[in-house]
Amino acid sequence: MIANTFETVKTENVTTWFKAAPTSKFPKNAGACIKYKDKQIAVFNFEREGAWYACQNLCPHKMEMVLSRGMIGEENMEAKVACPLHKNTFSLKTGENLNGTLDAIATYPVKVEDGFVYVGFAD
């Protein structure tokens, strides 16, 4: 099952900081998708908040690889992404489904160094 290939990685558990792409490749206040091994990861440059986020590109509702194309925003100060298919929203901090009871999405740590975006993985 494809949903099982994603698992949240905490910064302290990162074994590989994957050098994804230069920051210029990522739109401001929106998302883009990167490929790491067989995984599709959505990366968001939430410039207005001054933070970067990463999560699985797969929406757990209908199992489509679309979250990177969703709009980002915040709800009660918590960054979130809205799936472009049915507007289900997920916290970019905890992965939790904010407007329903869908499974949480996996989130990944992001760091920016020397103009490059790195996403943390444990595999």
Next chain:
Amino acid sequence: MDMGLEPHVVEFAPKLMPRQLDARSSNVLQLTLEDIGIHIHTGKATNKIIGEDQITGMDFDVGIRGGVVVNNKMQTSDPSIYAIGEVALYNQMIYGLVAPGYEMAEVAVHQILQTSDTMMSASIDMSTKLKLIGVDVASFGEPYMPADKGLSIIYENKTKGVYKRINVSHDGKTLLGGIMVGDAEDYGILHQMYINNMPLPDNAEELIVGARGEGGGSAFGSVMDLPDEAVICSCEAVTKGQVCCSVIDDGNETVKAIAKATKAGTGCGGCKPMIADLVKESLKTLGKTVKERICEHFDYSRQELYDIVKTKKVTSYNNLLDLVGTGNGCEVCKPLVASIFASIYNETANKQESIQDSNDRYLANIQRNGTYSVVPRVAGGEISPKQLIAMGRIAQKYDLYTKITGGQRIDMFGAQLHELPLIWEELIAEGFETGQAYGKSLRTVKSCVGSTWCRYGMDESVSFAIEIENRYKGIRSPHKFKGGVSGCIRECAEARGKDFGFIAVEGGWNVYVGGNGGANPKHALLIAEKVDKETAIKYVDRFIMFYIKTAQPLQRTAPWLEKLEGGVTYLQNVIINDSIGIVDELDREMQALVDSYKCEWKEAIETPEIRERYTHFVNSEEKDENIEFVSLRDQKMPKEWA
């Protein structure tokens, strides 16, 4: 099942949810679950589970259900040991529900602390609403009805897996109980009617099949009709009175604030819609209208924000947020502000792409599997054989599924993100332009063939439709809008089912506004008769502009007109008689939009930075291999959703 395993449900009783459901509804539930792939075994008592480390089998036996016998103090045979919840056998019954569990806990606590001599009542309310693997199931009061006590009204729709039953007293005045499977939306109010012994409407069947006739209004009346002591949230035992007091006396004006103050709605959450209604109605009694507020980032209505953007000449979303908003925005306010910018400055969706709805951001409609559809404009539905061949060639080259839309044009499905600029480059080279099928904007102007060919035609409906579609193309609005032009009163273009419509009659055009198809079909209303084409266009120009400036987000013209104080007469006064002195401004604003049109797809393919957005991965040239198609009548479609 998500883990690739084969789930089995073993039920001791001869049917599922025996306490709550009758045989037929239990059967509906069982069929729905079996459809999902779950194996159901009823009438099986588990005697033994066989296997080591993992279960290899189960030994079934018919026996008496176990449980620790308790008295009405929740005391077991050892008076110093209490039992509650699903382990407790009370009145020879196990109550597998959360509400009786809470009640038992309360009794046990009071008994242990000796605070009061609270006892478990003999009759326990087994009402419940739950979701069983996606299937709504609810039951309240007396789910099955002995004929000597009352009568049943039963609705069953096997095609949709819906079963509803209500049991009413012989005199038809009181509700005694009921069952809902597949659709339990009305459980909250029905349960309230039952526990509060409220009078039934004359046609009790409307409670489960919905009211017939105009409006299809609710048969239940208002939540405010409930007595104050009615328990709204049964998980946390919060009454209607407490919720209303929390709003009126403590100033908690949102469902969230109520939840924080009273805990109502924090258990199963099933009562949230009722709490929302209570908040709204309580605020009304205070003389407060519930402020139309866009979201937590902008404390304004759409119309107020429109005026702010216009008078303060704000041109970027971030500036607007800094100026009159708070925080960092969300998926509600971003596209709304984008639409306002488009209406005032006619900027395309390419300029501030991150605040656009996902479809506008990529200038295409996202479809079921994350691929997109491509719809070039075919104004008035008129298309030449040469254009048809060009479109066919391009669709074939990119292996797209093609279909004629309801708006008289051609939709090409199944394009991947990176293919969109390539496809549009070829379409634009053939003279096509964007059809804005993805936008909250003008879609199409449908026409009949009119007097050029039709022997009944009074005027040239196709020519008029092409002219008007080209006039309004690219205009973005609070919601999508569509038009129609018919050459005679036979109305083959269904112009009265559109946001605006023209029908040719002897001596000119009749002008209609505010119609739509969709979920609540509405016929457009006549605003002018037998006017010439120029006048007809002028009136509709003003109508659209007035709508754009004053409508709420995602409100189509029909509900907008319905809510407009003074209705169609007021509208006629504003746009025809200039009663509030704004027609010159409306005319000017509309003309500015018409004059500044540009095809945003042409802009996209000619601008390298915009073209760069059309890639699935930013760190790889690979395609999205997750996309799967299956064949369908010589074409293709996305693989079905699991």
